Amino acid sequence: MTIRRTRKTWATAVGATLALALGACGGDEPEAASTDEPIVVGISLPLTGDFSEPGKGVQRGYEAWAKITNDKGGLLGRQIELKILDDQSNADRVVADYEQLIGSDQVDIVVGPFSTRLVVPAARVAQEYGMLFVEPAGAAKEVFEQGFKNLFYAAPAVANDHYNHLAEYLLALPAGQKPTTVAYAAMDDPFAQGTAYGLKEKLEAGGVKTVVNEVYPPNTTDFSSIAAKIATSKADMLVGGSQYQDGVNLIVALQQLNYQPKLAAFSTAPTSPEFAAAIGNKTEGILSPTGYTQDAPYDSNKEFVEKYTAQFGSPPEEDEANAYTTGQVVAAAVTAAGCAEQGECQQKLIDWVRTATVDTVVGPLSWDETGKPKGAHMIQQWVGGEIKIVLPADAKETDLVYPKPAW
Amino acid sequence: MPSGALLFQSVILGLLLGGLYALLAAGLTLYFGIMRVVMIAHSAFLILAAYLAWWSHSELGIDPLLSMLVTVPLFFASGVLLQRLLLARLRAVTLTMMSVLLTFAIAVIIEGLLGYVFSGTQRRIQLGYGSTSLELFGARIAVVKLIAFGLAGVSLLALYLVMKKTTFGWALRATIQHRDAAKLVGIDTDRVAGFGFGLGLATAAIGGTALSLDTTIYPSLHWHWIGPLMAIIVVGGLGSVPGAAAAAMVLGLAQSLLQIELGTTWAQTVFYVALFATLAFRPQGFFGGRLAQRF
Numbered sequence: 001m002t003i004r005r006t007r008k009t010w011a012t013a014v015g016a017t018l019a020l021a022l023g024a025c026g027g028d029e030p031e032a033a034s035t036d037e038p039i040v041v042g043i044s045l046p047l048t049g050d051f052s053e054p055g056k057g058v059q060r061g062y063e064a065w066a067k068i069t070n071d072k073g074g075l076l077g078r079q080i081e082l083k084i085l086d087d088q089s090n091a092d093r094v095v096a097d098y099e100q101l102i103g104s105d106q107v108d109i110v111v112g113p114f115s116t117r118l119v120v121p122a123a124r125v126a127q128e129y130g131m132l133f134v135e136p137a138g139a140a141k142e143v144f145e146q147g148f149k150n151l152f153y154a155a156p157a158v159a160n161d162h163y164n165h166l167a168e169y170l171l172a173l174p175a176g177q178k179p180t181t182v183a184y185a186a187m188d189d190p191f192a193q194g195t196a197y198g199l200k201e202k203l204e205a206g207g208v209k210t211v212v213n214e215v216y217p218p219n220t221t222d223f224s225s226i227a228a229k230i231a232t233s234k235a236d237m238l239v240g241g242s243q244y245q246d247g248v249n250l251i252v253a254l255q256q257l258n259y260q261p262k263l264a265a266f267s268t269a270p271t272s273p274e275f276a277a278a279i280g281n282k283t284e285g286i287l288s289p290t291g292y293t294q295d296a297p298y299d300s301n302k303e304f305v306e307k308y309t310a311q312f313g314s315p316p317e318e319d320e321a322n323a324y325t326t327g328q329v330v331a332a333a334v335t336a337a338g339c340a341e342q343g344e345c346q347q348k349l350i351d352w353v354r355t356a357t358v359d360t361v362v363g364p365l366s367w368d369e370t371g372k373p374k375g376a377h378m379i380q381q382w383v384g385g386e387i388k389i390v391l392p393a394d395a396k397e398t399d400l401v402y403p404k405p406a407w
Numbered sequence: 408m409p410s411g412a413l414l415f416q417s418v419i420l421g422l423l424l425g426g427l428y429a430l431l432a433a434g435l436t437l438y439f440g441i442m443r444v445v446m447i448a449h450s451a452f453l454i455l456a457a458y459l460a461w462w463s464h465s466e467l468g469i470d471p472l473l474s475m476l477v478t479v480p481l482f483f484a485s486g487v488l489l490q491r492l493l494l495a496r497l498r499a500v501t502l503t504m505m506s507v508l509l510t511f512a513i514a515v516i517i518e519g520l521l522g523y524v525f526s527g528t529q530r531r532i533q534l535g536y537g538s539t540s541l542e543l544f545g546a547r548i549a550v551v552k553l554i555a556f557g558l559a560g561v562s563l564l565a566l567y568l569v570m571k572k573t574t575f576g577w578a579l580r581a582t583i584q585h586r587d588a589a590k591l592v593g594i595d596t597d598r599v600a601g602f603g604f605g606l607g608l609a610t611a612a613i614g615g616t617a618l619s620l621d622t623t624i625y626p627s628l629h630w631h632w633i634g635p636l637m638a639i640i641v642v643g644g645l646g647s648v649p650g651a652a653a654a655a656m657v658l659g660l661a662q663s664l665l666q667i668e669l670g671t672t673w674a675q676t677v678f679y680v681a682l683f684a685t686l687a688f689r690p691q692g693f694f695g696g697r698l699a700q701r702f
Contacts, residue, residue, distance in 0.1 A: 188672070215670060220671055221624075222622055224549075225663055229666075232416060248531065256551075278533060280537055280538060
């Protein structure tokens with residue numbers, strides 16, 4: 001299947017490129033394409049197995065990027081061709097896949113796989129070959145502690161920085177209004193804890209007291225004891241390092257105890273489409289950081305949502321957006337460096353991304369020396385029965401409501 | 408030192424939790440009493456009942472409590488069939504051991520079917536009164552938890568009355584105490600054992616419905632329950648229904664209170680610590696039950 005499809009795309013792509021090259025004879029393309037061949041982008045993704053759902057989402061994101069870019073004439077006048085291998089959600093295969101893509105298939109560019117734990121081995125292979133490695137899924141802090149010189153995470157922020165905009169906002173409040181006590185409850189999971197503890201660190205440094213700090217195992221179903229601790233602490237503010245169901249359960253348990261904080265923030269859960277119904281529509285004022293929303297006001301996002309919806313029939317979610325963002329970063333680098341092939345060109349690409357600020361569907365991105373993005377997530381809040389962007393100020397759809405109404 | 412309000416709230420939550428544990432453990436200890444069967448699948452049936460309650464609420468729109476009109480008789484019948492068709496065929500010498508394997512298989516089958524039909528997604532019944540609560544001296548009691556506790560209390564009382572006041576109950580207790588002697592006085596022990604098993608499974612139907620009112624369910628959740636329940640029936644004395652109920656209340660309360668100091672992860676260990684302590688110092692259990700000594 002894959003092979004046949006690839007051949008077909010290859011043929012179409014070559015045809016299209018030829019036509020373009022003929023048509024563009026003496027055209028205004030400054031780089032006067034040193035080659036007419038398509039730019040081949042190599043990727044390994046979990047299309048089967050445990051991660052097949054998000055894996056396919058990432059695949060759709062890459063495909064949307066290739067199509068939208070090609071429809072506009074490609075990069076440097078060359079069409080983009082994706083070469084996607086299936087790693088079957090198996091970490092052992094990912095190294096072999098990238099060896100094959102770079103070594104024997106001689107792809108021009110590689111981009112990252114899905115799932116954090118696959119990013120490190122894949123990036124190592126890319127580094128050995130001196131290739132630029134932009135990736136959509138490596139948010140854990142270990143990824144940035146490996147000393148990679150070629151890796152860039154194409155998202156606004158790693159877990160610990162998700163709440164940065166909220167921290168800034170709260171610490172800037174006048175003394176009388178600023179919350180003075182905070183309760184934290186986080187799932188025993190690096191991502192969920194990362195989000196809550198990132199905010200905890202910043203608020204504690206700003207003199208806001210931590211009164212409850214609870215960690216619960218991933219499959220906890222009974223949150224009444226944790227809720228009792230939080231409710232009796234009467235903390236001004238509540239931060240939940242949650243995934244989905246745990247966040248819902250904790251909120252219901254807190255509502256049962258009639259706990260009314262001035263502010264409540266949960267990671268991931270409140271942005272889910274089922275959230276409002278799950279907690280009986282008592283969502284008013286709940287905050288959540290979000291890496292991607294279809295409503296984000298950035299120019300390329302409007303184009304992405306529109307064309308993606310036309311291509312796939314439904315609007316893109318975060319997995320798709322992260323892959324698309326990865327493509328945008330690569331495209332910007334290729335355009336700026338004026339080349340896309342293995343060898344010296346790769347170092348040019350890496351050097352360019354290192355100092356660049358790239359406009360993407362998740363806003364402008366830039367990176368520190370470890371490849372960690374310097375941004376923060378947007379903060380959304382449930383206002384009037386809908387979830388809206390409230391921070392940062394330049395992207396907001398409405399003002400943050402503080403203190404939040406009772407739930 | 409935790410505040411008085413938190414302690415009081417935790418005591419209430421512990422009692423509510425203990426009530427549910429008591430009902431579930433009562434069924435489990437009944438099987439062992441009647442047949443020396445270790446019923447690993449008890450909690451799988453519990454989750455099955457919870458799923459049926461959830462399904463009837465989300466698909467048919469009826470209150471989960473009404474689903475018991477179907478699930479309780481259904482589970483009773485399944486229990487009778489399960490005992491007569493499968494467990495009664497196990498050889499007496501290896502019954503306890505083999506029943507572990509057999510009921511383990513049943514548990515895995517139920518879990519697999521639940522996953523197949525309802526997928527692994529976590530589910531929760533969304534009730535209009537899901538987050539309403541009553542106030543009691545500054546503490547809060549969630550209505551759903553109170554209903555669950557009420558269900559457990561009523562069922563336990565009914566179970567107690569059946570065991571103490573009816574001829575069937577006497578026959579059941581006689582079978583538990585001494586099967587051969589019961590046969591000698593003319594009790595059809597096979598029949599009684601079958602009904603006893605049905606009774607045990609009916610408690611799982613009620614318990615599952617109570618459970619579904621206020622927690623998330625997913626197919627593998629039963630592994631989370633079987634450990635604490637096994638510990639409770641050993642601490643309570645194998646085969647003793649009042650013992651299981653008492654141990655359940657004590658351990659449920661202990662878990663709730665320990666969560667204040669230890670957090671959720673470590674508070675769960677109270678069941679296993681109690682299990683070790685019981686086996687080491689008082690293997691027959693703390694609340695009656697002479698059976699463990701003999702096995």
